[in-house]
Amino acid sequence: MTATTIRSELRFILNGQDVRLTDVAPDLTLLDWLRLSRSLKGTKEGCAEGDCGACTVLVGRLSPSNGLVYESVNACIRFLGSLDGCHVVTVEHLAGGDDRLHPVQQAMVDFHGSQCGFCTPGFVMSLYGLWMQTPNPTDQQIETALQGNLCRCTGYEPILRAARSISSYGGTQNDPLLVERETMIARLKALGDGARVEIGGERQRLIVPASLDDFASVLEASPTATVVAGSTDVGLWVTKHMRDITPVVFIAGLRELKSVTVADGVVSIGAGVTYSEAIATLSQHIPALGPLIARIGGQQVRNMGTIGGNIANGSPIGDTPPALIALGASLTLRKGTIRRTIPLEDFFIAYGKQDRQPGEFVEAVHIPIPAAGENFAVYKVTKRRDEDITATLGAFRLALAADGTVAAIRIAYGGMAATPKRALAVENALLGQPWNEKTVEAAMAKYAEDYAPLSDMRATAEYRALAARNLLLRFYLETTSSAAPAQVSRYEAA
Ligand SMILES: Cc1cc2nc3c(=O)[nH]c(=O)nc-3n(C[C@H](O)[C@H](O)[C@H](O)COP(=O)(O)OP(=O)(O)OC[C@H]3O[C@@H](n4cnc5c(N)ncnc54)[C@H](O)[C@@H]3O)c2cc1C
Ligand code: FES
Numbered sequence: 001m002t003a004t005t006i007r008s009e010l011r012f013i014l015n016g017q018d019v020r021l022t023d024v025a026p027d028l029t030l031l032d033w034l035r036l037s038r039s040l041k042g043t044k045e046g047c048a049e050g051d052c053g054a055c056t057v058l059v060g061r062l063s064p065s066n067g068l069v070y071e072s073v074n075a076c077i078r079f080l081g082s083l084d085g086c087h088v089v090t091v092e093h094l095a096g097g098d099d100r101l102h103p104v105q106q107a108m109v110d111f112h113g114s115q116c117g118f119c120t121p122g123f124v125m126s127l128y129g130l131w132m133q134t135p136n137p138t139d140q141q142i143e144t145a146l147q148g149n150l151c152r153c154t155g156y157e158p159i160l161r162a163a164r165s166i167s168s169y170g171g172t173q174n175d176p177l178l179v180e181r182e183t184m185i186a187r188l189k190a191l192g193d194g195a196r197v198e199i200g201g202e203r204q205r206l207i208v209p210a211s212l213d214d215f216a217s218v219l220e221a222s223p224t225a226t227v228v229a230g231s232t233d234v235g236l237w238v239t240k241h242m243r244d245i246t247p248v249v250f251i252a253g254l255r256e257l258k259s260v261t262v263a264d265g266v267v268s269i270g271a272g273v274t275y276s277e278a279i280a281t282l283s284q285h286i287p288a289l290g291p292l293i294a295r296i297g298g299q300q301v302r303n304m305g306t307i308g309g310n311i312a313n314g315s316p317i318g319d320t321p322p323a324l325i326a327l328g329a330s331l332t333l334r335k336g337t338i339r340r341t342i343p344l345e346d347f348f349i350a351y352g353k354q355d356r357q358p359g360e361f362v363e364a365v366h367i368p369i370p371a372a373g374e375n376f377a378v379y380k381v382t383k384r385r386d387e388d389i390t391a392t393l394g395a396f397r398l399a400l401a402a403d404g405t406v407a408a409i410r411i412a413y414g415g416m417a418a419t420p421k422r423a424l425a426v427e428n429a430l431l432g433q434p435w436n437e438k439t440v441e442a443a444m445a446k447y448a449e450d451y452a453p454l455s456d457m458r459a460t461a462e463y464r465a466l467a468a469r470n471l472l473l474r475f476y477l478e479t480t481s482s483a484a485p486a487q488v489s490r491y492e493a494a
């Protein structure tokens with residue numbers, strides 16, 4: 001085995017400039033660095049928690065299949081240390097050298113998409129990211145791209161009109177990222193020296209492992225280090241809770257954690273795969289997961305956040321764990337060179353406590369695809385449809401026998417207990433019974449044996465208990481009726 005080279009310098013490209021930094025605090029956010037060290041004030045700070053989109057920038061990285069991919073991210077919760085080998089693009093990079101506005105900016109001006117202007121750079125960057133990938137987007141695609149951008153002035157309609165018209169301005173020949181593309185690929189390739197980045201002393205240490213094996217040995221040697229994947233949870237520990245997260249190991253760039261494979265009826269997702277990277281495969285094989293993922297944060301959060309992080313943080317209100325538990329998923333954990341695979345439900349021991357040893361990390365999750373004829377559904381209950389955290393979430397996987405009785409059933413909930421948890425008493429009341437309203441009503445009475453939910457700002461205990469029971473009824477009705485499911489999928493102005 002060859003020894004790992006260590007570099008004590010962070011290297012990336014900001015707009016057109018090469019950046020090399022030897023003094024980087026592990027918890028320094030990209031937003032603070034842009035505004036305070038580089039005086040790039042176009043990128044704004046609104047909420048500092050990934051909700052408003054005022055801080056949106058694009059991050060480009062080399063990808064094995066597509067060459068160079070740019071995605072919108074929230075600079076307020078993205079750490080500078082995670083950007084080694086990336087291209088950071090801020091709103092200042094858009095206008096041409098002759099001060100001509102970029103088509104995205106010109107459309108926003110012409111359609112009055114800006115009033116006070118505070119949110120505007122963030123909207124421009126989100127729309128730019130969309131326009132690069134989808135020059136003629138549908139309204140649905142525009143809304144998805146802008147889910148994570150808030151504007152208190154315009155009422156959104158002028159921004160939507162601007163978004164629909166961008167391509168009519170032409171101007172691709174002047175678009176900086178299209179013009180620079182080949183050069184940028186070469187410049188980014190030149191940054192990839194295969195070294196581990198290690199900056200700072202013992203307390204303030206920042207590490208970007210060179211490979212998956214290197215990550216395993218780094219974490220084994222520093223078991224108390226904070227692992228940071230997409231930072232959509234950890235970012236808020238810093239900006240909202242002022243927590244000391246050092247030393248930090250950044251894993252977002254590890255290619256080996258980015259694999260998505262489908263084999264023998266199982267989708268396996270590496271711990272570094274983001275929601276945006278997973279959504280197409282998951283929607284194809286387990287369609288109910290697509291709409292669930294589309295309701296996690298805004299586009300920027302989905303571009304950064306990982307399913308691995310959603311599992312590893314152990315939150316009782318994370319959206320994917322209950323769905324994956326109902327599907328019967330398993331988790332591969334790794335410490336050093338030793339791997340073990342456990343049922344996902346066994347990972348969650350108690351509030352804040354998971355079955356993860358010091359120095360161990362989540363490597364991949366394996367999700368069985370329901371067989372043809374099986375039913376799988378997941379329902380997320382929130383106060384607001386988009387960009388909201390779950391009050392309760394129920395997931396159901398059902399197989400019926402030829403005589404219409406319940407041959408197999410798995411039910412799991414989030415927001416109902418200290419961990420994501422199966423409803424075993426409810427499952428037992430259904431198993432072997434005819435799948436009819438009488439059975440379902442009898443099973444609904446069993447929820448009190450499985451859960452004693454809490455009241456908090458998202459919902460009262462009574463509301464949660466009632467909603468949980470009704471989700472089973474809803475699942476029953478949807479599996480037995482051909483009527484379209486009753487759900488809000490889109491709001492229209494009157
Ligand atoms: C605006 C906003 C909206 C959100 N909306 C939702 C929502 O609707 N539903 C929802 O479920 N979540 C939501 N989240 C939370 C968050 O996006 C998810 O929990 C996300 O999946 C976390 O992944 P990450 O890669 O960003 O994790 P990080 O923040 O990097 O890490 C989270 C935790 O996991 C640990 N960790 C990460 N990867 C590993 C690994 N491979 N091995 C061991 N430990 C690891 C970290 O140490 C940390 O404890 C939202 C967040 C924001 C900012
Ligand atoms: S400042 Fe609000 S999302 Fe970053």
Ligand code: FES
Binds near residue numbers: 115118151
């Ligand atoms: S223009 Fe004022 S917040 Fe959007």
